Amino acid sequence: METSTKTKISPSRIIETGMGFWASKTLLTAVNLGLFTHLAKGALTAKEIKEHLELNERSLYDFLDALVALGFLNRKGLEQTAVYSNTAETDLYLDKNKATYIGGMLEMGNNRLYPFWNNLEDALKTGLPQNEVKNGNMPFFEVLYSNEKRLRQFISAMGGFQMGNFISFAKSFDFSNYKTLCDIGGAGCELSMQVSTHHPHMECISFDLPKVSEIAQEKLEEMDYSPRIKIVSGNFFNEDFPSVDVITMGNILHDWGTRDKKLLISKAYQALPKGGALVVLENLIDDERKENVFGLLMSLNMLIETYEGYDFTASKFKRWAKDAGFQKTEVIPLAGPTSAAIAYK
Known part of the structure; x- marks a missing residue:
């Protein structure tokens, strides 16, 4: 050479x-x-x-x-x-006593994910997850929901890890023409809290499974955000989304395969009014697939953790949104490798 x-x-x-x-x-x-x-x-x-x-x-x-x-x-x-x-x-x-602590995600990386990634080669050859299910245990989320302490730690870790993105989204997105929002898979309702803090005219719903909603309700009462934020329990695959002006999903779509991604986007379209917006907060892979290293590695992590999940590009989201009936899309960069992909009805 x-x-x-x-x-x-x-x-x-x-x-x-x-x-x-x-x-x-x-x-x-x-x-x-x-x-x-x-x-x-x-x-x-x-x-x-x-x-x-x-x-x-x-x-x-x-x-x-x-x-x-x-x-x-x-x-x-x-x-x-x-x-x-x-x-x-x-x-x-990285100070646990500060509200800005993001170490919960790193603790999970150390205590859970690190040994699973040792089996990346097996995952690439089989297409199968390499976490708890590999040894015959229940899938991660089932294990998570069966233990309240572990569930609380996970919700706290995810909330801290995403806080910068939630704040950036609340400041960057134009809420002037909207009054209501529902965060699908809202976890500890941190996104709803940030939107409510920066936009007092907004009424928000945090939608998640019952066990998660109980934790979110406790947090909501501690922070005294009522009544502008409402906690609603449900399964976002089995139940209709609430009718609101804006629907958000933070790191939800990447957990699922293409069919389920399209289903959730379609359900959002059905719930929104004309002019309404679906906002997806994800580590969007750049369309040329060579710049957002974190997004690509996160997609490999979905291989390790799930049966069908993967991260995606803005162009793929645009195509799925168009298929569901949305009129236009745009992307707003948030903190670090994360972006908000927005589809307008």
């Missing part, structure tokens, strides 16, 4: 990506140990961190300094004289 003398070829990116699980597991372990929550109270020496987290002396500095090199910790001094503190990002997003 001939190469230009001006082009410098290096194996660095291959090595860094191939061994990327080293960095991933280091961050996930730090989150799981609560390191950033401890440091949110103030800077600590390595010895103090060792005592707080009950760590062994061996590799203590390697662990902490790897987090420094990765950009997740600040440090003054070196080794025995070193004092460690959070960066602005880790202090905001």
Whole structure:
């Protein structure tokens, strides 16, 4: 293979990506140990961190300094004289005592998803999920709904992980011509809360399964958002959607195969009035399928977790929406790799 003398070829990116699980597991372990929550109270020496987290002396500095090199910790001094503190990002997003905490998703990544991804090769060859069902257990969501503590943790993790997107959507979407909204699969009703906060004229419904709705109702009463937000229980496959001006779905469609995706889009069309909007918040894969790495990897995660789910491009959503009867679509970028795909009736 001939190469230009001006082009410098290096194996660095291959090595860094191939061994990327080293960095991933280091961050996930730090989150799981609560390191950033401890440091949110103030800077600590390595010895103090060792005592707080009950760590062994061996590799203590390697662990902490790897987090420094990765950009997740600040440090003054070196080794025995070193004092460690959070960066602005880790202090905001990885302190469990802050409402902006997104570590719940990372905890789930560490405790559940990490070992399942070891079987990606099997998933690619069989097309079958590699999570709990592989060993004969119930599907993940059935396991989740059977344990209230685990369900609460999951709802909290998803809410924190999506909060930036919900805030961005509430600020970016033009609600001036609408009065009502229903969030299908509303979980802890965080999206409804953000819309209500930024648009006091909006009345919102958070629609989810009964066990989830009970948790959302508790949260709603704690936050005192009533009566502008209503919790409605139901199964979005078996029951009609409420008749509202705007229907939202946050990371719902990617859980399902094409047939069910089309069904949910069609049900939204039937429930909306003329001029109404369906808003899908997803990690939309770019149409050329080469830029949104997170969206593509999330789609592989759907392979690991579900029987038919996958992430999709804006062009595919546009086609499905048109087939359902929607007149036009648009895309609004949100936080990070997430976008709002909007279909207007």
